[in-house]
Amino acid sequence: MLWRALLLCLALAMPARAEQVVAGLSQARVSITTNFAGSEILIFGAVKRTAPLPAEGGLNVVVTVAGPSVPVTVWRKARRLGIWVNSEAVTIDAAPSFYAVATTAPLTQALSDTEDLRHKVSIPRAIRAVGTADEAPEAETFTEALVRIRQKQGLYQILPGAVSLTEQTLFRTSIALPANLTEGDYRTRIFLTREGAVIDAYETTIGVRKVGLERWVFNLAHDNPVAYGLLALAIAVGAGWGASTVFRMLRG
């Protein structure tokens, strides 16, 4: 009897772990060098199965890449004395500096609303994850503006159908990181879903770092601003003096 009960339990528990994600990234680090002009990250993997392929319900893959979350102030302009000035502001406690969500099917189809709420996958949920400050009655429009502006800059990307899934097993997608990227750990998540329910998830980070000269200049400016300022002046004075000497020699 006990044996049967155990088996039954196992059989019931099985579907949740019957399919697992095994994933990889083309690169785990992105280096911002002086001539950095954006980067493309290839995210790929396979679905590992310990049970036969379920007969019904399509398999979907959702991939998200999120940059570090920082507070953002959104300003709204209004006409004051004939000119357009910033008049109202709403501070959003935390919004990712970059966010891409790539899916095999439209997001609403691949992920149910409850799962979206739980895992904070869609862009508005990813922003609201830490909660908005309700400073204005229509804080909603400010959040929408943030999404709209960042989408225009390529910093927020909604990519339905960008994940290709072969034979219900192999999947791959590529996410374009724009040139105006900020530093930080980019949290990358992969969800396997069936009928909108998440059956397995995988998480890793991509480290985006300034390197070489970029790193050195940035660190100096923040760690030792006096030395940085003096160095900037020395370069300027040197260049000014050098230029006047060189051109005087050329003419003379």
Next chain:
Amino acid sequence: MHIYLPIAEVSVNAFLLLGLGGLVGILSGMFGVGGGFLLTPLLFFIGIPPAVAVATQANQIVASSVSGVLAHLRRKTVDFKMGGVLLAGGLAGSVGGVAVFNALREIGQVDLMVTLCYVVFLGIIGALMFVESLRAIHRAHRGGSTVPKRRQRGWIDALPLKMKFRASGLYLSVIPPLLVGAAVGVLAAIMGVGGGFIMLPAMIYILGMPTKVVVGTSLFQITFVTAFTTLLHAVTNQTVDMVLALVLLIGGVLGAQIGTGLGHRMKAEQLRILLAILVLLVCGKLALDLLLQPRELFTLGGGR
């Protein structure tokens, strides 16, 4: 070829930056102006954050004014005493200006303030220059030349704390030069300009300095005030972008040499009217941005 600016944290085309630096360099060589008042708005247009544009611009002006002041030192056309007084005012003004700049940044109005300053100053200067050069051309056509009258400095002569400025041949109170210097220091901090376009007329018309020492002395003051402003911005805001400054510098230095050559081949009045039109165009573009309803009503600022 793109170049990632470490402080501005944006990626821009290096040739575009070199070109802008070069273009402004040509203009400054042709017209003998610093060009900061043109370059800073151009940097806004290509998407450099205003705070970084202003601070970096101050750094770049140091370079161009150093090479200018060296030339004037060789010709001995710098009034050090007057320069020192202007400088004292300038440093105080710069401290005040950076404080105002930071306060405005806190309340999210720095863009507005900088743009408004530009519209007002470019508008006034452009219009004055335009009218003045039209008159000069008109006079040249009639053939007769009228000697400009020496301004009466009644109220200035009444001020206390008089000092002798031998190189300028003046005996006057230190208050007006201190005030002029301070005004220029504030502008350097808020607008990222050298302020030559304010100081030169002020020195000639208010202080009554002889034209021959005006340019050298103002460059002397600008060099130190912008250097000080650069340091202040670097220490308080970390907004000086060395890489951006360097690229602009290279373009500017080369452009200035080309511009000087071009300037010799054109008539002064034509040059001035061209510059006036250019200044008015930049002013008009900035003014339109303020007056017309923007397509996007929302802007993003850094969080606090």
